[in-house]
Amino acid sequence: MSPRAAWRLESLGFTEVYEYSAGKADWGAFGLPLEGKGTKSVRIKDIARTDVPTCGLADKVGMARQRAAGWDTCIVVNQERVVLGRLFKEQLDGDPGANVGDVMRPGTSTFRPNVNVTEMLEYMDRRHHETSLVTTPDGRLVGLVLREDLERAATPRS
Amino acid sequence: MHRVVDREEVQRLMREGAQVVEVLPREEYAEEHLPGAINIPLKELDAKTASALRKDRPLVVYCHDFQ
Numbered sequence: 001m002s003p004r005a006a007w008r009l010e011s012l013g014f015t016e017v018y019e020y021s022a023g024k025a026d027w028g029a030f031g032l033p034l035e036g037k038g039t040k041s042v043r044i045k046d047i048a049r050t051d052v053p054t055c056g057l058a059d060k061v062g063m064a065r066q067r068a069a070g071w072d073t074c075i076v077v078n079q080e081r082v083v084l085g086r087l088f089k090e091q092l093d094g095d096p097g098a099n100v101g102d103v104m105r106p107g108t109s110t111f112r113p114n115v116n117v118t119e120m121l122e123y124m125d126r127r128h129h130e131t132s133l134v135t136t137p138d139g140r141l142v143g144l145v146l147r148e149d150l151e152r153a154a155t156p157r158s
Numbered sequence: 159m160h161r162v163v164d165r166e167e168v169q170r171l172m173r174e175g176a177q178v179v180e181v182l183p184r185e186e187y188a189e190e191h192l193p194g195a196i197n198i199p200l201k202e203l204d205a206k207t208a209s210a211l212r213k214d215r216p217l218v219v220y221c222h223d224f225q
Contacts, residue, residue, distance in 0.1 A: 001181055001182070001200050001221040001222075002181060002219050002220050002221045004200060005179070005181040005198075005200050005203055005219045005221075006160040006219050007160070008200075008203050009160075009203070009208060009211075009217060009219065010159070010160055012204075012205055012208050013213060014208070014211070014213055014217050015213065016215075016216040016217060017160035017161075017216075017217050017218075017219065018160060018161055018162075018163045018167070018168070018171060018176070018216060018217065018218045018219070019160050019161070019162050019163065019218075019219055019220070020162075020163055020164075020165070020168045020218055020219070020220035021162050021220075021223075022164065022165065022223060023220045023221050023222045023223045024180070024190060024191065024192060024220060024221075024222055024223075025222050025223040026165055026223065027165060027168075027192055028190065030165060032165070032169075033193055034190045034191060034192065034193070035190070035191055035192070035193050035194075035195075036187070036188055036189050036190040036191050037188060037189060038189035038190045039190055
C-alpha cells in the first residue's frame with residue numbers, strides 16, 4: 001500500500017518522498033511510541049524488568065549466580081545485548097565452574113515490546129510460564145516480564 | 159524517485175520536520191499511528207487531499223507493514 005502511495009504522491013508533484021515500508025508494525029515492535037486510542041492499553045515493555053541479570057557465553061556459572069542474586073534466572077547475551085540463551089535456577093545451582101555457553105537453554109521464546117499484557121498473560125497461562133523474555137525484533141534484550149506484574153497490570157483498577 | 163527508509167531514518171526525518179502520512183483506513187489510523195502522523199487513506203489520496211501537505215518538506219508515507 002505504501003509503495004502505491006509514494007508513487008502517487010510523486011505523480012502529484014512531491015519531490016522528496018520516503019517510504020517506510022516496514023510500517024507501524026515495525027515501529028511498535030521496537031517499542032517506539034505510538035498515538036491513538038489503542039495505545040491506552042498497557043504493553044509488556046511498560047512493565048518489563050529491565051534490571052534482569054545478564055551474563056556472557058564465556059562466563060562461568062558461579063559468576064552468573066553471583067550476578068543473579070535475588071533472581072532465579074540469568075539471561076545470556078552477547079556484546080550487542082542480543083539474547084543467546086537463558087540460565088534457569090537449575091543451571092544456576094549447577095557446577096559453578098561450568099561455562100555458561102555449555103549449560104544455557106538456547107531455545108527460549110521471546111516476545112516483542114508492544115504485546116498487550118492481557119495477551120501475554122493468556123499465553124503464559126496456556127504454557128504455565130511464570131516469566132517471559134522481551135526483545136526487539138532483532139533480538140536485543142528489553143527485559144523480563146513476571147507473572148505477578150502482568151496480573152497487576154491486567155487487572156482494572158477500581 | 160522515492161526511497162525506502164528504515165526506522166532510524168524515519169526518526170531522523172521526523173526530527174528534521176518531515177511530514178508523516180499514514181495511508182491506512184481511518185479506523186486503523188485512529189487505533190494507532192506514528193507520533194504526529196496525519197491520515198490520508200490511500201483510497202482518498204488525490205490532488206485535493208494531498209493539498210494539505212507541503213511540497214517543500216520531506217514526506218514519509220507508511221502503512222501497517224510490507225503490504
